[in-house]
Amino acid sequence: MTQQINRPAVDTVEHAATSPDVEQPWAELGLKADEYANIREIVGRRPTSAELAMYSVMWSEHCSYKSSKVHFKLWGENTTDEMREKLLVGIGENAGVVDIGEGWAVTFKVESHNHPSYVEPYQGAATGVGGIVRDIMSMGARPIAVMDPLRFGNLNHPDTQRVLPGVVAGVGGYGNCLGLPNIGGEVVFDDCYQGNPLVNALCVGAMRTSDIHLAKASGVGNKVVLFGAKTGGDGIGGVSVLASETFDEGGPTKRPAVQVGDPFAEKVLIECCLDLYAAGVVDGIQDLGGAGLSCATSELASNGDGGMKVELDRVPLRDASLRPEEILMSESQERMMAVVHPDRLEEFLAITDRWDVEATVLGEVTDGDRLVITWHGEVIVDVPPRSVAHEGPTYQRPLERPAYLDALQENGTHALAKPTTGDALKSDLLTLLASPNLCDKSWVTDQYDRYVMGNTALAMPDDAGVVRVDEETGRGVAVSTDCNGRFAKLDPYAGAQLALAESYRNVATSGATPLAVTDCLNFGSPEDPGVMWQFREAIRGIAEGCKTLGIPVTGGNVSFYNQTGDVAIHPTPVIGVLGVMDDVARRTPSGWRTPGQVIYLLGTTRDELDGGEWANVVHGHLGGHPPVVDLAAEQLLGEILVNASRDGLVDAAHDLSDGGLAVALAEATLRHGVGARVWLDDVAARDGIDVFTTLFSESTARAIVAVPRSEEVRFTDMCTARGQAHARIGVVDDQTDGLDVQGQFAVSLEQLRRAHQDTLPAVFGA
Amino acid sequence: MKVGVVTFPGSLDDRDALRAVRAVGAEPVSLWHGDADLKGVDAVILPGGFSYGDYLRCGAIARFAPVMDALIPAAQGGLPVLGICNGFQVLCESHLLPGALIRNDHRKFNCIDQRLVVENASTAWTSDFETGQEITIVLKNGEGGYVADEATLDRLEGEGQVVFRYAGSNPNGSYRAIAGVTNERGNVVGLMPHPEHCIEDGYGPSLDGLPFFTSVLRQAVSA
Numbered sequence: 003m004t005q006q007i008n009r010p011a012v013d014t015v016e017h018a019a020t021s022p023d024v025e026q027p028w029a030e031l032g033l034k035a036d037e038y039a040n041i042r043e044i045v046g047r048r049p050t051s052a053e054l055a056m057y058s059v060m061w062s063e064h065c066s067y068k069s070s071k072v073h074f075k076l077w078g079e080n081t082t083d084e085m086r087e088k089l090l091v092g093i094g095e096n097a098g099v100v101d102i103g104e105g106w107a108v109t110f111k112v113e114s115h116n117h118p119s120y121v122e123p124y125q126g127a128a129t130g131v132g133g134i135v136r137d138i139m140s141m142g143a144r145p146i147a148v149m150d151p152l153r154f155g156n157l158n159h160p161d162t163q164r165v166l167p168g169v170v171a172g173v174g175g176y177g178n179c180l181g182l183p184n185i186g187g188e189v190v191f192d193d194c195y196q197g198n199p200l201v202n203a204l205c206v207g208a209m210r211t212s213d214i215h216l217a218k219a220s221g222v223g224n225k226v227v228l229f230g231a232k233t234g235g236d237g238i239g240g241v242s243v244l245a246s247e248t249f250d251e252g253g254p255t256k257r258p259a260v261q262v263g264d265p266f267a268e269k270v271l272i273e274c275c276l277d278l279y280a281a282g283v284v285d286g287i288q289d290l291g292g293a294g295l296s297c298a299t300s301e302l303a304s305n306g307d308g309g310m311k312v313e314l315d316r317v318p319l320r321d322a323s324l325r326p327e328e329i330l331m332s333e334s335q336e337r338m339m340a341v342v343h344p345d346r347l348e349e350f351l352a353i354t355d356r357w358d359v360e361a362t363v364l365g366e367v368t369d370g371d372r373l374v375i376t377w378h379g380e381v382i383v384d385v386p387p388r389s390v391a392h393e394g395p396t397y398q399r400p401l402e403r404p405a406y407l408d409a410l411q412e413n414g415t416h417a418l419a420k421p422t423t424g425d426a427l428k429s430d431l432l433t434l435l436a437s438p439n440l441c442d443k444s445w446v447t448d449q450y451d452r453y454v455m456g457n458t459a460l461a462m463p464d465d466a467g468v469v470r471v472d473e474e475t476g477r478g479v480a481v482s483t484d485c486n487g488r489f490a491k492l493d494p495y496a497g498a499q500l501a502l503a504e505s506y507r508n509v510a511t512s513g514a515t516p517l518a519v520t521d522c523l524n525f526g527s528p529e530d531p532g533v534m535w536q537f538r539e540a541i542r543g544i545a546e547g548c549k550t551l552g553i554p555v556t557g558g559n560v561s562f563y564n565q566t567g568d569v570a571i572h573p574t575p576v577i578g579v580l581g582v583m584d585d586v587a588r589r590t591p592s593g594w595r596t597p598g599q600v601i602y603l604l605g606t607t608r609d610e611l612d613g614g615e616w617a618n619v620v621h622g623h624l625g626g627h628p629p630v631v632d633l634a635a636e637q638l639l640g641e642i643l644v645n646a647s648r649d650g651l652v653d654a655a656h657d658l659s660d661g662g663l664a665v666a667l668a669e670a671t672l673r674h675g676v677g678a679r680v681w682l683d684d685v686a687a688r689d690g691i692d693v694f695t696t697l698f699s700e701s702t703a704r705a706i707v708a709v710p711r712s713e714e715v716r717f718t719d720m721c722t723a724r725g726q727a728h729a730r731i732g733v734v735d736d737q738t739d740g741l742d743v744q745g746q747f748a749v750s751l752e753q754l755r756r757a758h759q760d761t762l763p764a765v766f767g768a
Numbered sequence: 769m770k771v772g773v774v775t776f777p778g779s780l781d782d783r784d785a786l787r788a789v790r791a792v793g794a795e796p797v798s799l800w801h802g803d804a805d806l807k808g809v810d811a812v813i814l815p816g817g818f819s820y821g822d823y824l825r826c827g828a829i830a831r832f833a834p835v836m837d838a839l840i841p842a843a844q845g846g847l848p849v850l851g852i853c854n855g856f857q858v859l860c861e862s863h864l865l866p867g868a869l870i871r872n873d874h875r876k877f878n879c880i881d882q883r884l885v886v887e888n889a890s891t892a893w894t895s896d897f898e899t900g901q902e903i904t905i906v907l908k909n910g911e912g913g914y915v916a917d918e919a920t921l922d923r924l925e926g927e928g929q930v931v932f933r934y935a936g937s938n939p940n941g942s943y944r945a946i947a948g949v950t951n952e953r954g955n956v957v958g959l960m961p962h963p964e965h966c967i968e969d970g971y972g973p974s975l976d977g978l979p980f981f982t983s984v985l986r987q988a989v990s991a
Contacts, residue, residue, distance in 0.1 A: 171876070171877075174877050175877070178818075178877055178908075178910075179778070179780075179818045179821065179822075180780075181780030181781070181817065264821070265818075265821070266777070266778050266818060266820065266821025266822075266823070267821075269777075269778055269780070269818075270777050270778070357777070358777065448876075448878055448879050448880055449876055449877045449878065449879070450877075450879060451877075451879050451908050452879055453879065453906050453908060453962065453965040453972065454780050454781060454784070454816075454908075454965075455783065455784065456781075456783070456784040456787055456964065456965060456967075456968070456971055456972075457971065458971060459970055459971060470971070473787075586970070587969070587970045589970075767874075768874060
């Protein structure tokens with residue numbers, strides 16, 4: 003050697019082979035003794051420190067799904083050929099892809115960024131958006147919308163005032179700067195999320211069916227190109243440290259492990275990627291998210307021909323002192339890795355140059371089945387990539403139905419004091435409207451840009467977000483996310499199906515035909531048999547429910563360890579349903595505007611108050627059995643709503659869920675400030691319940707619609723012919739100030755508004 | 769008629785602006801920040817977004833883009849230029865328009881359907897409105913507070929250079945509720961609200977954005 007560079011010695015493969023007895027920090031990196039032994043067996047020696055870093059991060063719960071994987075076979079077992087037909091790409095890729103017709107495909111997925119968002123709300127939430135958007139980009143799609151299902155602790159807890167404004171500003175700060183409309187999501191409060199807020203992020207992307215890209219490195223001699231932001235020390239070990247450990251009191255502060263986002267870099271990266279796709283210069287592509295280069299290199303190689311050679315010292319660094327192990331683990335944001343044919347490399351680099359995006363050839367695809375990584379010419383990693391990416395440990399965790407469940411389910415709402423007068427009903431309605439989960443969320447959603455791109459046909463607070471995909475025809479998609487963790491706590495199987503049913507119903511209410519499902523399964527520790535039982539029950543519920551509804555699960559995410567000490571969050575399987583519409587101009591909004599239109603209640607109401615918002619808000623009660631799931635009724639209702647939208651039979655439709663009919667009527671009135679007169683005695687008598695139950699029960703498969711008088715006969719004929727229960731319960735009336743429930747109470751628009759709109763500003767400021 | 773829309777790195781509403789141009793029957797032309805070339809267009813729109821991330825003062829870096837070297841003299845020579853949101857910020861940074869935009873007084877990004885009053889219906893971009901007309905246009909920004917010194921504000925009011933004023937409550941603390949201004953000649957207009965989001969039934973709160981684009985089209989036809 004002519005030049006002597008003063009560089010600390012690295013742990014090379016050669017060195018590892020001759021020093022078997024070196025003590026290695028496998029436990030500190032989160033590996034179990036048998037996992038470490040397994041790694042030694044795979045590589046046939048002790049791993050180098052770089053290899054150990056890669057295995058530890060890729061075998062973490064977050065990346066390897068080691069506790070959940072054994073239950074994923076439930077997806078496959080419940081997916082019929084008919085469901086597969088619409089699936090262009092299924093589970094296992096960065097995101098699933100579904101065919102929406104006319105040559106268009108959409109991809110969508112929801113992911114969690116829960117733990118980082120608790121530690122550092124703004125950056126945690128921001129990089130959650132960034133990560134899911136890159137997942138969608140790496141399928142070859144242009145991202146077209148985002149949504150954020152958010153769950154926080156008690157609204158009035160001081161820490162909620164730290165976490166919520168930061169999370170909301172992070173979602174907005176990142177998403178707004180990317181130019182993606184935020185079209186929906188959820189904001190839910192429950193004490194169980196106090197130390198474990200749930201920050202889930204969903205992204206939808208669209209592409210021509212011919213433009214799908216996959217994460218695989220094939221074609222020996224093809225170049226492996228890293229492009230986007232430089233690599234820094236942010237997020238080192240973030241995946242294993244943050245996602246796989248529980249927050250315990252008194253632990254060390256974990257702030258430095260959270261990644262920092264640069265939305266401008268990501269926006270440029272999106273446009274750059276789309277230009278690269280259009281030019282046809284990308285053979286395979288993978289985003290860099292959790293586990294950074296460890297994940298991208300091992301997954302690309304493992305999904306492709308199996309061999310890859312990478313010169314790690316070529317990675318552009320923000321911090322020149324980073325060690326190779328740290329470079330492999332860094333979760334610096336806004337980076338992508340592409341596989342490019344050597345003949346197209348020049349063209350590739352010309353496009354990245356035009357966007358001022360730094361691109362570096364790190365290595366190439368090789369024959370054989372080894373991932374070889376060098377550092378200044380010395381081999382520091384030499385492993386079979388599948389063993390890193392796909393052959394991690396799998397655990398059959400013990401599961402057991404929690405002992406507390408019997409007592410919880412026995413403690414229903416029957417003994418609770420119920421309002422018996424009109425004034426008391428009105429008072430309960432106003433209390434519900436002002437409650438954290440049912441109040442107006444515009445303090446949150448007004449911080450998100452819902453208009454950018456000019457394709458938004460519906461957004462919050464409507465039932466589903468609707469965006470146009472094809473400007474010529476108006477073809478587009480509707481998406482909703484839902485989950486009631488309280489129902490899932492009472493019965494995780496039913497709770498998961500209720501989340502699916504509600505999301506399905508919301509999409510149909512907007513006028514779209516439900517097509518596909520993504521899920522974000524937020525649970526406590528998998529090492530707790532009770533949690534693991536909840537998890538298995540929820541997956542079973544979703545898989546079997548999807549089979550009944552005939553819509554496939556296209557992908558999703560599992561987030562475990564959402565617990566503080568021994569106390570887990572409510573099981574929270576957030577379900578996103580995507581539907582398609584021929585022309586989104588015909589979407590159905592949730593609020594009525596036109597006086598004289600007739601209000602129909604679709605579906606039947608049972609005495610189902612257990613786990614509902616009335617019991618929660620008025621009595622602070624959680625117990626009993628959640629509402630009965632009836633997926634056949636959901637399908638029928640969905641068909642009615644979609645047909646009514648297509649044929650112009652309804653001008654407004656709103657799904658009934660949290661808070662029941664009372665809250666739905668109030669929301670539909672509040673949406674455009676147009677009042678309604680309602681009579682409920684007949685429908686209560688038909689269903690054999692009292693007016694209170696009619697108003698506040700949360701029975702499923704129900705919606706209210708506003709029907710123009712000219713279409714009333716056609717609409718009721720359709721309901722009758724198909725056997726859809728329907729009841730004429732009111733009329734839209736601009737002479738009524740607010741809501742008049744005849745024989746019970748009248749509540750003015752101003753009273754409704756004050757109750758509904760003042761809650762969040764009172765806590766967080768105007 | 770050809771209307772150019774500049775794309776800076778970080779521009780977001782450039783495609784929306786191109787669509788709006790197309791919607792009124794004009795020919796949309798994409799202009800690139802790195803080219804000091806206006807491609808012979810008859811008018812230019814600087815769209816919304818976060819040019820260069822706006823990590824410094826909004827619009828402060830975009831103002832130095834090569835395309836601005838061509839645009840600034842053309843605007844001074846009478847070329848119709850519309851700056852929307854970030855584009856308004858760029859125009860202020862370029863001193864094509866007076867004043868500056870600062871962080872909203874409530875310190876949050878805010879996306880709402882905003883009522884405006886048209887105060888000047890004789891600019892290149894507002895001639896299809898009536899003075900005093902009330903319109904609803906999407907407003908979405910984090911740094912939309914319009915500020916200028918008192919003398920400048922008085923002069924703007926006196927010369928009729930206030931083009932739009934917020935109606936109802938002031939959404940961001942803008943001085944004198946100013947939502948948009950023009951230069952003395954009336955060819956350069958900047959405003960924080962987004963007319964390009966109000967041009968299609970079903971995809972925005974109103975169609976009140978269309979007259980912006982028909983105004984400039986009419987001007988070119990009659991010129």
